[in-house]
Amino acid sequence: MKSLRFLRGCFRIIVSGGRVYYASLFFLLVLVVWGALGYIGQLQDGLVVTNMRDSVSWGFYIGNFTFLVGVAAAAVMLVIPAYIYNWKQIREIVIFGEILAICAVIMCLSFIMVDIGHPLRFWHMLPLIGTMNFPSSILSWDFFVLSTYFLINIVVVTHLLYKQFYKKEYNKSFILPMVLLSIPAAIAIHTVTAFLYNALPARPFWNSALLAPRFLTTAFCSGPAILILLFQVLRKTTKFEIKDEVIFTIAELMVYAMFIYLFFTVSEFFKEFYSNTEHIVYWEYLLLGVERNREIAFYSWASIAMGFTAFLLFLIPKTRKNLFTLNIGAILIYFSVYLEKGITLIVPGFTPDTLGQYFFYVPSDTEIRTAVMIFSAGAILFTFISKIAIAILFEGFSIDSLKKKVSTT
Amino acid sequence: MQKKQKNSSRRDFLKKIPVVAAGTVAMASCSPEEWDDFLQQSFRTLSKEEKDAIIKNLEKKYTEKYGKPFTVSAEPATEGILFGYALDLSRCVGCRRCVYACVDENNQSRDPQVHWIQVLQMDKIKGIDLAHADVHYNPETVPEEGHFYMPVACQQCRNPQCTTVCPTKATYQDEDGIVVVDYDWCIGCRYCMAACPYGARHFNWGEPSIPEEDVNPATHYLGNRPRPKGVVEKCTFCIQRVRKGKYPACVEICPTGSRKFGNLLDPNSEIRYILENKRVLVFKEELNTQPKFYYFFGV
Numbered sequence: 001m002k003s004l005r006f007l008r009g010c011f012r013i014i015v016s017g018g019r020v021y022y023a024s025l026f027f028l029l030v031l032v033v034w035g036a037l038g039y040i041g042q043l044q045d046g047l048v049v050t051n052m053r054d055s056v057s058w059g060f061y062i063g064n065f066t067f068l069v070g071v072a073a074a075a076v077m078l079v080i081p082a083y084i085y086n087w088k089q090i091r092e093i094v095i096f097g098e099i100l101a102i103c104a105v106i107m108c109l110s111f112i113m114v115d116i117g118h119p120l121r122f123w124h125m126l127p128l129i130g131t132m133n134f135p136s137s138i139l140s141w142d143f144f145v146l147s148t149y150f151l152i153n154i155v156v157v158t159h160l161l162y163k164q165f166y167k168k169e170y171n172k173s174f175i176l177p178m179v180l181l182s183i184p185a186a187i188a189i190h191t192v193t194a195f196l197y198n199a200l201p202a203r204p205f206w207n208s209a210l211l212a213p214r215f216l217t218t219a220f221c222s223g224p225a226i227l228i229l230l231f232q233v234l235r236k237t238t239k240f241e242i243k244d245e246v247i248f249t250i251a252e253l254m255v256y257a258m259f260i261y262l263f264f265t266v267s268e269f270f271k272e273f274y275s276n277t278e279h280i281v282y283w284e285y286l287l288l289g290v291e292r293n294r295e296i297a298f299y300s301w302a303s304i305a306m307g308f309t310a311f312l313l314f315l316i317p318k319t320r321k322n323l324f325t326l327n328i329g330a331i332l333i334y335f336s337v338y339l340e341k342g343i344t345l346i347v348p349g350f351t352p353d354t355l356g357q358y359f360f361y362v363p364s365d366t367e368i369r370t371a372v373m374i375f376s377a378g379a380i381l382f383t384f385i386s387k388i389a390i391a392i393l394f395e396g397f398s399i400d401s402l403k404k405k406v407s408t409t
Numbered sequence: 410m411q412k413k414q415k416n417s418s419r420r421d422f423l424k425k426i427p428v429v430a431a432g433t434v435a436m437a438s439c440s441p442e443e444w445d446d447f448l449q450q451s452f453r454t455l456s457k458e459e460k461d462a463i464i465k466n467l468e469k470k471y472t473e474k475y476g477k478p479f480t481v482s483a484e485p486a487t488e489g490i491l492f493g494y495a496l497d498l499s500r501c502v503g504c505r506r507c508v509y510a511c512v513d514e515n516n517q518s519r520d521p522q523v524h525w526i527q528v529l530q531m532d533k534i535k536g537i538d539l540a541h542a543d544v545h546y547n548p549e550t551v552p553e554e555g556h557f558y559m560p561v562a563c564q565q566c567r568n569p570q571c572t573t574v575c576p577t578k579a580t581y582q583d584e585d586g587i588v589v590v591d592y593d594w595c596i597g598c599r600y601c602m603a604a605c606p607y608g609a610r611h612f613n614w615g616e617p618s619i620p621e622e623d624v625n626p627a628t629h630y631l632g633n634r635p636r637p638k639g640v641v642e643k644c645t646f647c648i649q650r651v652r653k654g655k656y657p658a659c660v661e662i663c664p665t666g667s668r669k670f671g672n673l674l675d676p677n678s679e680i681r682y683i684l685e686n687k688r689v690l691v692f693k694e695e696l697n698t699q700p701k702f703y704y705f706f707g708v
Contacts, residue, residue: 045616046616047597047612047614050614052614053614054611055608057603057612058603116596116597116598116599117599117612117613117638118595118597120447124579124594130451131451131454131577131594132577136573136574139600143576197603200603200604201570201606201698202570202606202696349603350603352539355529355539355542355544355608356539356540357545357608
């Protein structure tokens with residue numbers, strides 16, 4: 001009975017909101033439906049409706065998967081500074097970071113599911129019921145670390161919210177080790193995802209030891225960028241308090257990450273262009289394009305420009321300590337990393353292919369619609385869970401409030 | 410198949426429970442045969458009876474679909490045989506007859522088009538240089554002045570990257586050295602395609618189509634049987650032929666005799682003669698894939 005009332009209470013929280021809330025929810029729903037109608041075509045005709053072919057056998061879906069692993073990882077890595085600097089809001093940072101991580105992991109798995117030729121055979125790669133190729137296949141490692149990470153986050157978030165709901169102290173000796181465990185797990189999911197591409201001798205473009213470190217630094221840019229924006233929204237609309245100083249400190253940490261990222265990128269460019277081996281072809285396609293095919297080059301320069309601008313905005317104290325320019329920087333770095341992971345990391349690895357042949361890939365309508373479906377559904381999920389968390393944390397949604405309602409009626 | 414279900418042990422059944430639960434919603438509207446397909450285990454792990462049942466079922470399905478009697482063999486590897494291949498770069502003229510003989514023999518999809526053999530046209534002055542190689546060459550007659558030709562299919566590596574990365578063990582190297590794919594176990598993740606340095610793996614992006622009159626009804630489970638969409642396929646050295654003692658189709662069709670095939674463990678085989686008496690090379694030897702497919706210069 002209690003749980004039923006809890007669910008009813010949650011439902012009431014989800015459906016209540018202002019005009020802006022309804023409008024954005026409706027907009028997201030429209031996007032989900034529009035995307036799903038595109039995805040149905042892929043279910044019927046197969047992946048032939050994407051623009052992927054034998055030469056470029058992974059594309060936009062796998063790029064989005066990679067990006068979202070970064071988001072999932074970085075949201076939780078924000079716990080490190082919160083713990084070190086002993087910020088008052090560490091509990092909120094943990095909760096919202098991990099809610100973001102949970103949603104991001106669900107979106108990751110959705111991108112894998114839409115990418116594989118036989119989604120219903122997914123169980124073949126599970127242990128016990130299928131034949132998991134462990135430890136040989138990095139994909140099985142990735143699945144293992146992603147699901148572990150997912151479980152840790154679910155347990156931490158539900159425990160914290162559950163205890164708050166029942167007005168009890170949370171079990172610190174249980175939660176603290178879990179949170180501390182989630183940090184190496186966050187690093188692990190992104191490292192293993194980088195290793196997925198990294199150690200394929202067939203693909204020189206990814207065969208660089210800097211790949212995993214680059215993944216971590218970009219994740220440390222994009223994940224906190226979302227949280228910075230989210231905290232400001234929460235601060236305006238709820239009782240959540242976070243001082244500007246904390247936001248500026250997060251931004252400061254992001255500058256370090258951005259600097260290391262830029263440095264890594266310059267190192268890669270130097271090594272490839274100065275040594276000018278046969279492997280230069282991938283980098284030329286990435287930055288210059290081949291003949292008239294400059295789509296990828298356009299995205300990579302856009303990513304570089306946005307990343308560099310964001311770096312300057314975050315570096316200069318005046319613009320870092322101004323919320324307006326700071327937010328512009330956060331949005332720029334988010335999209336910079338999105339383009340880098342989503343498009344310019346995967347596609348040049350396949351262009352030219354292993355026999356030196358060029359196939360110029362850009363995502364098809366179906367791929368874009370399917371991605372929009374997953375992102376919008378993920379955003380809705382994140383909104384709903386966050387709303388419940390906000391109600392429990394700041395708006396007094398608790399077992400008492402439920403009891404009161406029962407007694408008044 | 411119905412019988413197989415009843416006979417399966419309780420443990421097997423228990424193993425399947427989570428799968429059944431997970432798939433219930435999606436599979437609610439499916440027929441019993443589709444259920445069996447969905448629950449089928451990896452071919453390698455099945456008992457002889459289970460394999461026989463599956464094969465009988467497949468033969469029936471293909472016979473109905475293509476209107477001619479089909480055979481699906483599950484002929485295993487023979488002990489003492491390790492297949493190897495050699496291709497004479499000095500003789501190949503780039504006519505691509507092997508490409509189309511392979512398509513006919515191995516039931517590759519005609520639309521969308523799948524080719525297991527890619528013939529690279531190279532500049533003589535550049536040597537084996539992929540940055541100057543072209544698979545889409547299309548002159549009136551071959552060979553063209555100043556060029557040589559290098560057909561590439563699966564190199565049947567001793568140290569294959571594709572089987573290492575496969576998350577489900579759907580692709581593996583059999584005892585006679587042939588790297589095969591279990592089309593009913595492959596989930597279509599295409600990790601093997603990212604890992605293969607030779608572009609030897611091909612994906613069925615759409616529903617494969619083969620005209621009824623062109624389909625080859627003599628098939629092998631791990632080879633040329635018609636594939637579903639959404640799985641990866643590749644050269645198997647014509648497993649359906651070589652395990653019966655015949656040559657691969659590309660060897661038979663080659664008008665210049667550039668293609669040689671045999672048992673690497675037999676000291677008197679032609680392939681061993683070539684390895685011992687000609688200068689051979691393997692493609693991308695720096696990647697340590699250790700192919701059993703050799704290129705050589707016969708003249």
